Amino acid sequence: MSMGDHEVAVAAAEAGAAVVRARFGQTLSRVDKGAGDFATEADLEAEKAIVAVLRDARPDDAILGEETGRTGQADRTWLVDPLCGTLNFAARTTMVAVNVALLVGRDIRAAAAADPFGDEIFWTDRSGAYLRRDGADEPLRPSGESRLVDLNLDPPFPSAPGFRAVHLLAHPEFGVAFSPRVLSTTLPLAWVAAGRRAAYLSDGHRDWTVHSAAGIALCRAAGCVVTDLAGDPLHTSSRGLLAAADSETHATLLAQIADGWK
Numbered sequence: 001m002s003m004g005d006h007e008v009a010v011a012a013a014e015a016g017a018a019v020v021r022a023r024f025g026q027t028l029s030r031v032d033k034g035a036g037d038f039a040t041e042a043d044l045e046a047e048k049a050i051v052a053v054l055r056d057a058r059p060d061d062a063i064l065g066e067e068t069g070r071t072g073q074a075d076r077t078w079l080v081d082p083l084c085g086t087l088n089f090a091a092r093t094t095m096v097a098v099n100v101a102l103l104v105g106r107d108i109r110a111a112a113a114a115d116p117f118g119d120e121i122f123w124t125d126r127s128g129a130y131l132r133r134d135g136a137d138e139p140l141r142p143s144g145e146s147r148l149v150d151l152n153l154d155p156p157f158p159s160a161p162g163f164r165a166v167h168l169l170a171h172p173e174f175g176v177a178f179s180p181r182v183l184s185t186t187l188p189l190a191w192v193a194a195g196r197r198a199a200y201l202s203d204g205h206r207d208w209t210v211h212s213a214a215g216i217a218l219c220r221a222a223g224c225v226v227t228d229l230a231g232d233p234l235h236t237s238s239r240g241l242l243a244a245a246d247s248e249t250h251a252t253l254l255a256q257i258a259d260g261w262k
Contacts, residue, residue, distance in 0.1 A: 003057055005110035006125035009100045009214075010132065012053040013123075016046040016082045016098040017116035024117075025092055031067075039067050039083075040090055046082035050100060054078050061102075066210045077103045081210040085185030097187040101213035106235075111214035113190045122190040122218050129193050129221035140222040142245035143195035149178040149253070150188035152202035159239055163229065165203045167260035174256055189215025189243055193222035198249050201257075203229060205241035212241065219243045225250040229257050 003011065023042035030038045047067045054063055062072035065080040078100065083089055085096035094117040101111035112123040121132040122140065129140040151165045168174055178198065181188070189212065191197040205212060205228075216234070219226050225247055227233065229240035231254050242257070244250035 004125065005058075005102050006112070006123055008054065008057045009102060009110045009112035010121050010123050011057070012050045012078075012080075012100045013098050013112040013114040013121055015049040015053045016080075016100070017114040017121075019046040019049050020083055020089070020096065020098060020116040024089070024094070028090065030090070038086065038090075040086060042089065043067050043083045043086055046098065047080060050080050050082055050098070054080075054100075064210060075104060076109075079103055079208065079210045079213045081186075081214075084187070084211055085183075088184055095183045095185050095187065097185050097190070097215075099186060099210065099212075099214040101208075101210075101217055103208055103213065106208075108208070108213055108217035111217040113187065113214045113218060115187060115190075122193065122214075124218050124221040126217070126221055129218050131194060140193045140218065141195050142193055142219070142222050142224045144198040144245040144249040146196065146198055147178050148181055148197050149199045149201065150181045150183055150191075150197055152184070152200075152204060153182055154184060154204060156204050158206060159203045159229065163203060163240075163257065163261050165201055165240075168201065168253075168256060171256045171259060177252055177256075186211050186215045190218050192224055192243050192245055193218040195245065197245070199242065199244040199253055201229070201240070201242050201253065203240040205234075207235050216241070216243065227254075229254075 028040040062074040062077040081099040098114040130137040225244045
């Protein structure tokens, strides 16, 4: 019996996560990507493992990998980020994610985000969002109760100088309403969907990317509020990404963001 697209995404993310776990703590060579960015052997090996799963299960689909670029031409494209949080990983920090998403036209049809060190897979078939742990699935339930908000402070900054996420940290009401976190990985998008974070904010988001597609799909399927930083639908401008667990959290953050626009 052939696997559904969401199971293919899960299997591919698991394959990448296995490589990331196995290579953790080792001395790894680096490939310079410019502007201070780099990939490690672990990134390349994890992507190879993910692509092998996708090629076996969906040989006619295209693949866009963070490290190896695009292969194939098809209406269906798998977006692969084999190690989101490479700098964390290289510094022997376990806050990383492995992201796999299927883009068909302008829609994400299936996605999985793996936490290699938490042994968790967050996945969606678009009709729902789930956490798989020890072989069992449970629905993701977003909640703003934690008041924890993750901010992406990494470049590029397409909204600058009008707005940067760091401006929000200086807002007098932000620290009253929320507690900021900065982890430099898209894993917190899955955590928003799972109720472990109240929101995730990035001013560097543009269109569907290998980094964020899986997390955005998880948030949408779980019922989170996902817009750009102006409250408009995503991908209508370059004004970032805001994923909030609920409408109240979303509205509060939008108001504070608006105060920071120059």
